[in-house]
Amino acid sequence: MLEDKNQEKTSLEKLGEFGLIDHLTQHFKIQHKSTIKGIGDDAAVLDFKDKKTLVSTDLLIEGIHFDLSYMPLKHLGYKAVMVNLSDVYAMNARATQITVSVAVSNRFPLEALEEFYSGITLACELYKIDLVGGDTTSSTTGMIISITAIGEAVEEDIVYRSGAKPNDLLVVSGDLGAAYMGLQVLKREKEVFKVNPNNQPDLSAYSYIIERQLKPEARKDVVELLGKLNIKPTSMIDISDGLSSEILHLCKQGEVGCNLFEDKIPLDPTVISACEEFKLDSTLVALSGGEDYELLFTIDQKKFPDLKGNPNFTVVGHITDKHEGAHLISRNNSKIPLTAQGWNSFAKA
Amino acid sequence: MLEDKNQEKTSLEKLGEFGLIDHLTQHFKIQHKSTIKGIGDDAAVLDFKDKKTLVSTDLLIEGIHFDLSYMPLKHLGYKAVMVNLSDVYAMNARATQITVSVAVSNRFPLEALEEFYSGITLACELYKIDLVGGDTTSSTTGMIISITAIGEAVEEDIVYRSGAKPNDLLVVSGDLGAAYMGLQVLKREKEVFKVNPNNQPDLSAYSYIIERQLKPEARKDVVELLGKLNIKPTSMIDISDGLSSEILHLCKQGEVGCNLFEDKIPLDPTVISACEEFKLDSTLVALSGGEDYELLFTIDQKKFPDLKGNPNFTVVGHITDKHEGAHLISRNNSKIPLTAQGWNSFAKA
Numbered sequence: 001m002l003e004d005k006n007q008e009k010t011s012l013e014k015l016g017e018f019g020l021i022d023h024l025t026q027h028f029k030i031q032h033k034s035t036i037k038g039i040g041d042d043a044a045v046l047d048f049k050d051k052k053t054l055v056s057t058d059l060l061i062e063g064i065h066f067d068l069s070y071m072p073l074k075h076l077g078y079k080a081v082m083v084n085l086s087d088v089y090a091m092n093a094r095a096t097q098i099t100v101s102v103a104v105s106n107r108f109p110l111e112a113l114e115e116f117y118s119g120i121t122l123a124c125e126l127y128k129i130d131l132v133g134g135d136t137t138s139s140t141t142g143m144i145i146s147i148t149a150i151g152e153a154v155e156e157d158i159v160y161r162s163g164a165k166p167n168d169l170l171v172v173s174g175d176l177g178a179a180y181m182g183l184q185v186l187k188r189e190k191e192v193f194k195v196n197p198n199n200q201p202d203l204s205a206y207s208y209i210i211e212r213q214l215k216p217e218a219r220k221d222v223v224e225l226l227g228k229l230n231i232k233p234t235s236m237i238d239i240s241d242g243l244s245s246e247i248l249h250l251c252k253q254g255e256v257g258c259n260l261f262e263d264k265i266p267l268d269p270t271v272i273s274a275c276e277e278f279k280l281d282s283t284l285v286a287l288s289g290g291e292d293y294e295l296l297f298t299i300d301q302k303k304f305p306d307l308k309g310n311p312n313f314t315v316v317g318h319i320t321d322k323h324e325g326a327h328l329i330s331r332n333n334s335k336i337p338l339t340a341q342g343w344n345s346f347a348k349a
Numbered sequence: 350m351l352e353d354k355n356q357e358k359t360s361l362e363k364l365g366e367f368g369l370i371d372h373l374t375q376h377f378k379i380q381h382k383s384t385i386k387g388i389g390d391d392a393a394v395l396d397f398k399d400k401k402t403l404v405s406t407d408l409l410i411e412g413i414h415f416d417l418s419y420m421p422l423k424h425l426g427y428k429a430v431m432v433n434l435s436d437v438y439a440m441n442a443r444a445t446q447i448t449v450s451v452a453v454s455n456r457f458p459l460e461a462l463e464e465f466y467s468g469i470t471l472a473c474e475l476y477k478i479d480l481v482g483g484d485t486t487s488s489t490t491g492m493i494i495s496i497t498a499i500g501e502a503v504e505e506d507i508v509y510r511s512g513a514k515p516n517d518l519l520v521v522s523g524d525l526g527a528a529y530m531g532l533q534v535l536k537r538e539k540e541v542f543k544v545n546p547n548n549q550p551d552l553s554a555y556s557y558i559i560e561r562q563l564k565p566e567a568r569k570d571v572v573e574l575l576g577k578l579n580i581k582p583t584s585m586i587d588i589s590d591g592l593s594s595e596i597l598h599l600c601k602q603g604e605v606g607c608n609l610f611e612d613k614i615p616l617d618p619t620v621i622s623a624c625e626e627f628k629l630d631s632t633l634v635a636l637s638g639g640e641d642y643e644l645l646f647t648i649d650q651k652k653f654p655d656l657k658g659n660p661n662f663t664v665v666g667h668i669t670d671k672h673e674g675a676h677l678i679s680r681n682n683s684k685i686p687l688t689a690q691g692w693n694s695f696a697k698a
Contacts, residue, residue, distance in 0.1 A: 036401060040602070041510050042439040042587060043405035043500065052385060053402050056392035057482055057497055059450035063489040090391040101408035101495065133406055140412040146450065146495035148406055151392065161390050238391060253389070 009109035012138075020136050023110075024117045028124065028131045032096050034152065035130040044132035046097060046150065052158065054095075054151035056087035062142030070186040073112055075214045076145075077119025083240065084149035085127055086218040086293045090238035091160070092226065093153035095218075098124070099133035103144040127220055157227075159297070163235040164254035168298040170317040171233075171307070173222045175266040176243055177282060180289025181274040182206065182213030208270045216293045222312060223295075229306045233297035243316075244287040245340045246296045248326055254298075257324040260317040260338065262331050287328070287338075358458035361487075369485050372459075373466045377473065377480045381445050383501065384479040393481035395446060395499065401507065403444075403500035405436035411491030419535040422461055424563045425494075426468025432589065433498035434476055435567040435642045439587035440509070441575065442502035444567075447473070448482035452493040476569055506576075512584040513603035513647040519666040520582075520656070522571045522644045524615040525592055526631060529638025530623040531555065531562030557619045565642045571661060572644075578655045582646035592665075593636040594689045595645045597675055603647075606673040609666040609687065611680050636677070636687075 012020060025039050037045040046053070060080055062068060068076070081098060088095040100120055104113065113136070124131055132150075164170075185206045192199055203210060219238075226233065235254055237246045243265070251258055265286045275282040298319055299307070307313045317329075326338040361369060374388050386394040395402070409429055411417060417425070430447060437444040449469055453462065462485070473480055481499075513519075534555045541548055552559060568587075575582065584603055586595045592614070600607055614635045624631040647668055648656070656662045666678075675687040 036504075037509065042436040042585075043403040043442070043498070045440070045502075045507060046402040046404065047504075048397060048402055050398065053395040053397060053499075054392040055395065055404075055446070055448060055482060055497070055499060057448045057450055057484070057495070059452055059484060059486055059493065059495050061452050061486060061488050061493065064452075064487055087391040091394070093392070097404070099404060099406045099497065101406055103408055103410050103413075103493075133404060135406070135408060137408055137410060138413055139410050141490050144408065144410065144452075144493055146406065146408050148404070148448065148497040149392070150402075150404060153394075155385075155396075158394055160386065236391075 009111060012104070012106050012108060012110055012113070020113070021134070024113060024136065025131060027121060030130050031128050032130050034096055035132055038130060038132040044097065044099070046132070048152045051152040052155050054088050054091055054093045054153060055148065056084055057146070057148040058084050060145040062144065068143065070190055071214060073115040074119035074122070077116040078123045078215055080145050080147050081120055081123035081127070081129070082216050082218045082293060084147045085129070085220065086238040086240065088149050088151035089218055089220055089223045090236050090295060091151070091153065092157055092223055092233065092236060093151040095127065095129055095149050095151040095220070097130045097132045097150040099148045100131060101134040101136070101146040103137045103139035105141065106138050108143070127218070157232065159233045159236040160253070161235055161237050161249055162253035164250050164256050164298040164319045165234060166256060166319050166321050167301055168234050168319040169301055169304060169315050170247070170258055170260065170296070170298055170319060171313050171315050172239070172243070172266060172294055172296050173219050173312055174292070174294040175268045175271070176239065176286035176292050176294060177271045177289045178209045178212035178268055179216060179291035180285050181271050181278070182209035182211070183291070184278050185210060185274065186213060206270065206274065208268060209274055213291065216291065218293055219295050225312060231299055231303050231306055233299050236295060236297035239292045239294045239296050240290060242288040242290040243296065244338050247338060248340050250296065250298065251326045254319070255322050257320040257322050258317055258326050259320060259329050260327070261329045264314060264316040266314040358460060361453070361455050361457060361459055361462070369462070370483070373462060373485070374480060376470060379479050380477050381479050383445055384481055387479060387481040393446065393448070395481070397501045400501040401504050403437050403440055403442045403502060404497065405433055406495070406497040407433050409494040411493065417492065419539055420563060422464035423468035423471075426465040427472045427564055429494050429496050430469055430472035430476070430478070431565050431567040431642060433496045434478070434569065435587040435589065437498050437500035438567055438569055438572045439585050439644060440500070440502065441506055441572055441582065441585060442500040444476065444478055444498050444500040444569070446479045446481045446499040448497045449480060450483040450485070450495040452486045452488035454490065455487050457492070476567070506581065508582050508585040508646070509602070510584055510586050510598055511602040513599050513605050513668045514583060515605060515668050515670050516650055517583050517647040517668040518650055518653060518664050519596070519607055519609065519668060520646050520648060520662050520664050521588070521592070521615060522568050522661055523641070524617045524620070525588065525635035525641050525643060526620045526638045527558045527561035527617055528565060528640035529634050530620050530627070531558035531560070532640070533627050534559060534623065535562060555619065555623065557617060558623055562640065565640065567642055568644050574661060580648055580652050580655055582648050585644060585646035588641045588643045588645050589639060591637040591639040592645065593687050596687060597689050599645065599647065600675045603668070604671050606669040606671050607666055607675050608669060608678050609676070610678045613663060613665040615663040
């Protein structure tokens with residue numbers, strides 16, 4: 001699946017560990033003044049002067065976090081970077097550098113790793129990120145990716161998960177549930193492919209949701225937009241595990257409750273139609289689906305006029321006192337307690 | 350092997366991802382003023398003011414980098430931290446924070462992960478390091494560890510791999526080859542154990558070399574000592590892959606050659622006797638063994654009086670012009686080109 005079988009493959013063993021990392025990272029250009037020394041020494045050296053440094057890290061395992069049978073390696077590289085940048089943006093900060101470590105079995109050809117790094121290169125170019133470290137090593141079985149993202153911010157701009165106050169508005173960027181529905185389509189096509197490998201499916205009707213799964217974008221633009229609108233959220237988190245789980249994080253850390261209105265949850269029309277096709281409840285998909293990498297934040301009510309009508313944002317609810325708890329207000333006006341149906345990786349294996 | 354089979358085990362699934370990381374990290378105390386926000390948000394927030402930030406990362410895979418059949422989990426946690434701190438010290442910098450991500454199968458009991466984290470805790474306490482992030486997730490097969498170390502230094506103190514000049518002295522801290530010989534003893538005992546599980550071997554004669562393998566120490570003390578002696582090396586690297594490979598890094602990046610004197614290579618007497626027992630050449634073991642985590646550096650000849658006679662340091666050679674190449678001067682005075690026999694993880698799998 002990775003490559004046309006007739007192409008020549010280069011074994012990783014031939015290059016060795018040092019040759020490999022040199023080869024894969026030779027085209028990365030340093031874009032930030034804060035990057036004093038990138039790849040090639042024991043550690044990277046960064047200079048943030050009077051700014052604060054932000055650090056976020058993720059470990060992605062084949063078979064748990066991604067499936068190479070429907071995830072092209074270039075997309076995987078791109079997405080792995082997005083997942084990490086998203087955490088830095090969720091602090092209302094600027095992502096500046098990443099380190100990338102990857103382990104693959106030595107049966108993986110060099111060309112496959114090059115594909116993976118081409119996705120990383122593209123992400124770094126588009127998001128203005130310097131690759132400053134990492135390593136490549138072998139794994140006994142599947143592919144393993146570890147990425148650490150580093151960012152900067154002046155102290156007064158940083159937004160934590162804690163900080164939401166009663167009566168604050170609960171806001172999300174973009175729309176939700178698409179990445180999860182894209183995954184359902186890809187999983188179904190994988191089963192179809194097993195039965196009939198010559199089948200050429202027409203997936204054009206699903207292009208939006210598949211792209212949201214395979215090539216998500218971290219919302220750097222949202223952080224920049226909030227800056228332009230002069231809005232500093234009172235709390236913020238990125239939506240990686242599903243809206244429900246993220247709201248509960250904000251409520252727990254802010255020691256507050258909330259009301260989330262079902263009819264306000266932003267859904268793309270293609271998500272609604274895919275949910276009908278797969279006989280899934282679209283609200284549940286938005287609440288528990290995950291991998292949307294949108295931003296969820298709270299703002300003071302006074303700031304509402306500043307983002308009202310902006311197509312990037314949807315007010316989905318408001319913060320309450322802690323003792324009122326966290327609830328979904330359904331379309332028929334019943335009050336349902338929110339539960340963390342976010343992704344528990346240990347329950348899946 | 351991990352635990353007494355009669356003990357109660359707690360399944361990871363019960364705790365879930367968020368409960369698990371809370372549980373494992375609850376006893377970590379913040380020790381640095383530079384740690385503004387540690388675990389518990391999208392990213393850690395660090396404040397290095399006018400200092401430079403250093404970042405180093407490592408990915409450790411079961412079956413490639415460690416073997417749980419002779420590596421107790423507590424030692425593994427400790428060693429994983431050391432491997433990363435060593436990279437920061439090799440820049441002549443101060444290590445301040447780490448992030449730790451770990452993936453295990455859900456058949457791993459909580460108690461085993463607690464053991465692993467107790468080693469991380471001990472390392473953090475002894476080396477004054479704040480744990481500021483990371484995650485736990487499941488793996489489909491073995492254990493995977495990803496650690497990122499962060500440090501700080503004022504710019505003029507930072508020592509790179511490049512910088513060695515002809516006539517500089519080549520110096521190593523401590524002694525070499527012990528970690529590799531400790532591994533040989535442990536591998537032999539593993540084979541003996543397979544044949545006779547009731548065998549209780551007396552390993553006291555090997556305690557030094559086994560400890561060097563299972564519980565290496567990163568040379569924070571050497572960096573502090575160099576500071577006290579007012580010695581700033583011209584280049585430096587940590588010895589993770591074997592002396593030969595590391596010398597070649599310094600020569601390549603400094604665009605210089607070198608002469609390494611075989612009779613100067615510091616070997617502990619127990620390494621020499623273990624080499625005799627295993628019929629291995631002790632020079633080859635020091636050159637290619639790896640995992641010693643000592644520091645290799647170059648200094649201006651004028652600085653020689655400042656470290657002369659110091660038991661922590663051994664002058665093993667000197668830097669030459671690039672065109673002279675990198676050579677080992679053997680005991681019988683023959684000149685042998687140094688080759689990178691450092692560990693190539695892709696050739697082993």
